Amino acid sequence: MRRFFLLGLLALLVALGLWAYPLLGPVVRQGALPSPEGLKEPLTLLVYGSSPEYSGYHKRAPERFRGLADAILLVRLDPWAGRVVVLSVPRDTWVSLPGYGWHKVNAYSPLGGPELMKRAVEALTGVRAERYLVVSTEALRRAVDALGGVRVCVEKPMRYRDSAAGLSIDLEPGCQVLNGAQAEGYLRFRKDALGDIGRIQRQQAFFHTLKEELLSPKGLLRLPRAVAAVEPYVQTDLTRKERGAILGFAMKRPELVSLLLPGRFGGGGWQVDREALAELLALYFAGKGEGGEVALGGRLVAVVYGPGQEALAKRAREGLHALGLRVLLHPIDLAPSRTEVLENGPGLLAKALSAELGVPYRISGEAVLGADLTLRLGGDAPF
Numbered sequence: 001m002r003r004f005f006l007l008g009l010l011a012l013l014v015a016l017g018l019w020a021y022p023l024l025g026p027v028v029r030q031g032a033l034p035s036p037e038g039l040k041e042p043l044t045l046l047v048y049g050s051s052p053e054y055s056g057y058h059k060r061a062p063e064r065f066r067g068l069a070d071a072i073l074l075v076r077l078d079p080w081a082g083r084v085v086v087l088s089v090p091r092d093t094w095v096s097l098p099g100y101g102w103h104k105v106n107a108y109s110p111l112g113g114p115e116l117m118k119r120a121v122e123a124l125t126g127v128r129a130e131r132y133l134v135v136s137t138e139a140l141r142r143a144v145d146a147l148g149g150v151r152v153c154v155e156k157p158m159r160y161r162d163s164a165a166g167l168s169i170d171l172e173p174g175c176q177v178l179n180g181a182q183a184e185g186y187l188r189f190r191k192d193a194l195g196d197i198g199r200i201q202r203q204q205a206f207f208h209t210l211k212e213e214l215l216s217p218k219g220l221l222r223l224p225r226a227v228a229a230v231e232p233y234v235q236t237d238l239t240r241k242e243r244g245a246i247l248g249f250a251m252k253r254p255e256l257v258s259l260l261l262p263g264r265f266g267g268g269g270w271q272v273d274r275e276a277l278a279e280l281l282a283l284y285f286a287g288k289g290e291g292g293e294v295a296l297g298g299r300l301v302a303v304v305y306g307p308g309q310e311a312l313a314k315r316a317r318e319g320l321h322a323l324g325l326r327v328l329l330h331p332i333d334l335a336p337s338r339t340e341v342l343e344n345g346p347g348l349l350a351k352a353l354s355a356e357l358g359v360p361y362r363i364s365g366e367a368v369l370g371a372d373l374t375l376r377l378g379g380d381a382p383f
Contacts, residue, residue, distance in 0.1 A: 038248035039079040044285070045238075046118050046129035047073040050109065050136050065134045065235045069109040071187070071203055074121055074129060076285050077246060083255035085284040086207070087125070088200045088365055090261060090270040095123050104269060114237070124272065125261070127285055131238050139233035140187065141180030146226040149177040150213050152206060156333040158189045173334050194369070197260070197270070201366045204258040208364070211256055257284060260344050260365025276345070283346050294348045296356070297324035302368035305377045306335025315383040316375065323356060330368055336376035342367040349373055357382055 051067035069091060076085040091106035097119055100111060108120040114132040122128045144150050153175040160169040169185035171178075178186060187206055190199040214226075238246070262276035282288045301320055305313040310331075317327045341361035343350035353373055354361035359382065367374040377383075 037245070038252055039077055039245045042076060042078045042080065042287075043131065043242065043246070044127060044129050045075040045077065045131050045133055046114070046121055047071075047075050047133045047135070048109070048117065049140075050134050052137060065136065066110050066113055069106040069117060070137075071200075072105060072117075072121065074125060074127060077249060078254075078284075078287070079249055081255075081287065082252070083257055085257045085259065086204075087259045087261060087280070087284075088204060089121060089124065090196050090200060090263075092196050092269040093124060093261065093263075093272065094267065094269050095120050097123060114235070125277065125281065127281060131236065131242065133234065133236040133238065135230075136233040137184060137188075139230045140184050142229035142233065143180070143226045144178065144183045145180040146229040147213060147222050148218065149179050150183055150206070150210055151175065151177050152183070152186060152209060153334060153337055154178075154186065156192075158186065158191075160185075160189055160191050175337065197265075197369065200260055204260075204365050208256065208258065208362075215253065257363045258365055259284070259363065260367075262344065264369075279346060294352055296349065296352055298326065299349060299372040300326045300328060300370075301353070301373045301375055302328045302330045302371035303375050303377065304330045304332055304336060304368065306332055309335055309377055312377055312381055312383055316377060316381065319357075319383050320375070323353075325353075325373075328368070328371055330374075336378045338376070339378040339381045340376050342374040342376065343372070345372075 049070040050065045051070050072089040072091060074087040074089060076087075078085065089105060091104060093105045094102055095105050095108075096102045097108070097116070100108070100116075103111070103120075105117075105120050105124060108116045112119075114134055118129045118132060154171050154173050156173050158169050158171040161167070167185065167188065169189050171182060171186060171189075183206070187203050188199065189202070190196050192198050194201070259280060261270070262273040262280065263271050264273065265271070303313050303316050303320070305316075313329055313331075317329065320327050339359045341350045341354045341357070341359060342364050343361070344365045344367040345363070347361070347363045349372055350361040350363065353375070357375075359380075
């Protein structure tokens with residue numbers, strides 16, 4: 001019996017070594033292991049993707065992390081509130097910096113790299129990022145493939161081809177497991193009515209799914225391989241101590257809040273709603289509290305439903321009218337996978353409607369533009 005125990009222990013240690021081995025290189029280079037204490041104070045990061053640069057037709061230049069910025073995120077890691085707040089900044093938002101004039105915010109990456117990007121995002125939001133993290137597009141492919149793919153519900157047909165950039169997107173609607181190349185296509189597609197805003201909403205949905213994937217048994221098993229695959233394609237000014245603290249904070253499974261920079265289309269880009277932005281920053285970046293109660297009466301709710309749910313949507317509209325709400329029916333090509341209330345805002349309205357209907361809610365930029373609230377109708381809708 002003792003021999004079998006020792007053999008079992010040895011096999012366990014070998015398996016653990018094989019699991020952790022891919023992390024050896026990144027740990028040596030980055031010098032960071034999870035800190036048990038995690039973060040002691042909030043930390044704000046500017047995170048963005050760097051588009052590929054080309055030295056000729058079809059020929060990618062060596063990675064300098066100075067391509068046009070994509071998926072621009074202002075991230076607030078808040079250990080006091082136990083949450084991660086991600087504010088997505090549309091790449092087509094115009095901003096002016098002294099000495100540079102007016103440019104779309106994504107153009108400041110090739111003009112001056114991460115430090116200039118931090119200045120540009122600060123000019124837009126009033127928030128200065130303390131650190132930056134730049135990720136090349138190759139990192140996404142490598143991470144998703146290392147995880148064995150990510151299950152995504154593609155809401156409509158997506159087809160686009162850019163021969164010069166080597167990008168080919170051909171996705172059918174439906175819930176499916178996407179490999180790295182397909183996931184990149186899903187996240188970069190913007191040839192629809194919402195353009196970059198629709199892409200941001202897909203990115204937020206994807207990262208919400210990716211978080212769940214990483215915390216699953218399969219995800220945890222493959223996490224070291226994913227970290228090793230991504231590490232060469234990331235540039236950051238985070239210190240070793242900060243990296244360890246962030247890893248320790250992440251292991252505590254903080255709440256994820258994803259927001260879209262409030263605004264509207266106009267002026268050849270995205271125009272910021274300063275009043276709505278100030279409200280979000282006060283709550284999620286300055287921690288000034290959620291305020292008092294809110295009234296649902298007169299608010300506009302977008303009811304999102306798919307094929308075959310027309311009768312359900314009408315019943316939902318009647319139920320919402322009974323609560324004093326205005327309703328906008330918003331059909332889509334693929335029925336939502338679950339029922340939930342969404343709000344791109346402080347969350348008090350979503351919380352109130354959630355309590356009335358007995359369904360979960362999320363703070364997310366995936367909410368329908370122009371509506372105060374979004375109600376997605378899944379198969380478990382209470383109507």
